[in-house]
Amino acid sequence: MGNQTKFTSEIAYEIFKNRDRRFDGLIFVGITSTGIYCRPICPAPQAKFSNCKFYPSAVLAEQAGFRPCLRCKPERSPYSYNAEDISNLVHRATQKIEYAITQDWTLEDLALDLEVSTRHLRRSFVEDLGVTPIKYLQSIRLLRAKQLLGDSDLSVTQVAFASGFKSLRRFNEAFKQQYNLTPSGTRRQSKTQERELKHKTIHLKCGFRVPYDWDYIISYFHGRSAHAAEMVSDGVYYRTVQIGEYKGWFSVSLSEKDLHLSIHISYSLHPIVSEVIAKIKRQFDVHADPLRINAQLEKDPILKQSVSDNTGLRSPGSFDPFEMLVRVILGQRISVKAATTLMNRYVSTFGEVFETPIPGLERISPLPGVVAKTDASKIASLGMPYKRAETIISVAKAFEQGRLDFTPGANIEELKLELEKIPGIGPWTIEYMLMRGISWPDAFPTSDLGVQKALGTKSKKEITSISNPWQPYRSYATHHLWKMLSSTKRE
Numbered sequence: 208m209g210n211q212t213k214f215t216s217e218i219a220y221e222i223f224k225n226r227d228r229r230f231d232g233l234i235f236v237g238i239t240s241t242g243i244y245c246r247p248i249c250p251a252p253q254a255k256f257s258n259c260k261f262y263p264s265a266v267l268a269e270q271a272g273f274r275p276c277l278r279c280k281p282e283r284s285p286y287s288y289n290a291e292d293i294s295n296l297v298h299r300a301t302q303k304i305e306y307a308i309t310q311d312w313t314l315e316d317l318a319l320d321l322e323v324s325t326r327h328l329r330r331s332f333v334e335d336l337g338v339t340p341i342k343y344l345q346s347i348r349l350l351r352a353k354q355l356l357g358d359s360d361l362s363v364t365q366v367a368f369a370s371g372f373k374s375l376r377r378f379n380e381a382f383k384q385q386y387n388l389t390p391s392g393t394r395r396q397s398k399t400q401e402r403e404l405k406h407k408t409i410h411l412k413c414g415f416r417v418p419y420d421w422d423y424i425i426s427y428f429h430g431r432s433a434h435a436a437e438m439v440s441d442g443v444y445y446r447t448v449q450i451g452e453y454k455g456w457f458s459v460s461l462s463e464k465d466l467h468l469s470i471h472i473s474y475s476l477h478p479i480v481s482e483v484i485a486k487i488k489r490q491f492d493v494h495a496d497p498l499r500i501n502a503q504l505e506k507d508p509i510l511k512q513s514v515s516d517n518t519g520l521r522s523p524g525s526f527d528p529f530e531m532l533v534r535v536i537l538g539q540r541i542s543v544k545a546a547t548t549l550m551n552r553y554v555s556t557f558g559e560v561f562e563t564p565i566p567g568l569e570r571i572s573p574l575p576g577v578v579a580k581t582d583a584s585k586i587a588s589l590g591m592p593y594k595r596a597e598t599i600i601s602v603a604k605a606f607e608q609g610r611l612d613f614t615p616g617a618n619i620e621e622l623k624l625e626l627e628k629i630p631g632i633g634p635w636t637i638e639y640m641l642m643r644g645i646s647w648p649d650a651f652p653t654s655d656l657g658v659q660k661a662l663g664t665k666s667k668k669e670i671t672s673i674s675n676p677w678q679p680y681r682s683y684a685t686h687h688l689w690k691m692l693s694s695t696k697r698e
Contacts (some may be wrong), residue, residue: 219261223247228417228466229498232285235262237273244268246414249279263287266346267337274386275353277393282354283414283467286494290648291679293335296323300332300340302615306485308348308371314340321616348372349385351481356394359409361477363390369480409480413468415493418519421461423690424491427523430543433530434551435570436558446526447561447571453479454571456563459487468493473563489615489646492521500648500680504687507676509662513687520690522682528613528644529606530572535636535643536598537591552589557581578603598631605629613644642682651681661688 237260262268264287352370367378429439437446455473505514525531538546558570586596642650677684
């Protein structure tokens with residue numbers, strides 16, 4: 208655990224006593240008198256300091272022998288690790304694992320994917336997180352299983368496979384060994400369980416660290432949604448989904464009562480529910496650490512007032528990187544409104560018709576395989592230059608061939624190089640896609656007109672110099688600049 212930020216036990220206990228939501232997911236409290244561990248926001252009567260042990264992750268609390276609390280549900284907490292506190296290798300590995308926990312990972316497979324030796328990967332995990340990669344993977348799978356058992360009505364078998372276990376027997380054994388409970392026993396003890404299967408949806412709750420500016424992120428999606436495949440209505444975000452052979456839809460809303468995101472996922476997506484959850488979390492930036500981000504950005508006199516006024520500002524991601532990249536290409540050199548109009552035509556023309564219970568949500572965004580086979584003139588006829596239509600087809604082919612890797616933990620520099628190879632994709636498109644397509648916190652489009660206007664200069668050298676102190680959170684700084692610009696326009 209050498210690279211992780213550490214709180215003294217005294218400070219950690221104060222956070223626990225105050226039920227401070229700002230540290231949710233960053234501190235877990237093991238209660239020696241009960242053998243359970245809690246989030247710092249746990250509503251249960253608080254234990255004495257002498258009975259508390261503190262851990263920087265749920266995984267370490269479990270490795271120490273503690274079981275997750277059935278009241279505060281640690282499995283709902285946001286991601287534990289900041290990229291600055293662990294090595295780039297381990298951070299990339301944990302992102303890959305969380306995103307694809309159903310993949311049949313072996314240590315060799317993970318090391319090969321990250322282009323390192325198994326020995327180096329294992330040593331790095333133990334040094335940074337205190338556990339081996341395989342034990343980390345096992346804990347993440349069990350936490351996801353516990354969330355699905357507590358929040359959904361999926362059968363135990365469905366939960367096992369959706370959490371990455373290849374057999375029910377192996378799942379039952381691992382669950383009992385880790386928690387000293389059977390999966391069905393955990394479900395019976397979950398008194399707040401939602402009964403949503405009759406409505407053909409899976410209902411889950413997702414935590415985040417406060418402050419969280421829901422109004423900004425939902426407004427951002429609303430102004431850029433691909434109608435018929437994506438929409439915002441009455442403060443709720445909806446979209447259709449196709450991943451492999453599975454098709455469905457989901458919705459995300461804010462529960463102000465207990466401060467979490469309320470997620471409904473159509474039952475048809477239950478075999479890939481873990482991947483859908485991981486994508487939603489990145490899209491809505493629930494893993495961000497506002498305290499750390501704001502502490503870095505408020506030092507700058509340009510951003511100080513905006514950071515003070517917008518402490519919960521998030522950097523919106525995307526659910527579908529291919530769809531996002533098409534939209535970015537459509538939006539080159541035109542307004543957000545005009546780009547949205549083109550995107551709506553694109554989805555209505557090439558998207559597959561798909562029935563949902565949500566009025567207006569009726570198409571699935573075109574997949575790369577469909578677009579790659581489309582004649583450029585048909586895309587251009589929607590109202591764009593022919594060259595831009597050719598770029599969209601080139602992008603579709605690159606996705607089909609696996610040359611563009613936007614999965615969490617991907618190599619940023621390699622992704623940049625692949626994007627640069629595609630005619631019609633320039634620096635602005637690349638940086639914007641790093642910001643939204645892969646949720647990179649340090650993307651910065653120096654050529655963006657809004658950024659230039661907010662900073663009062665078009666000099667790339669000067670803008671780079673101004674932005675350097677904002678690293679590694681320049682994506683968030685960019686949103687502050689855009690927010691400052693929109694506030695100035697209103698005035």
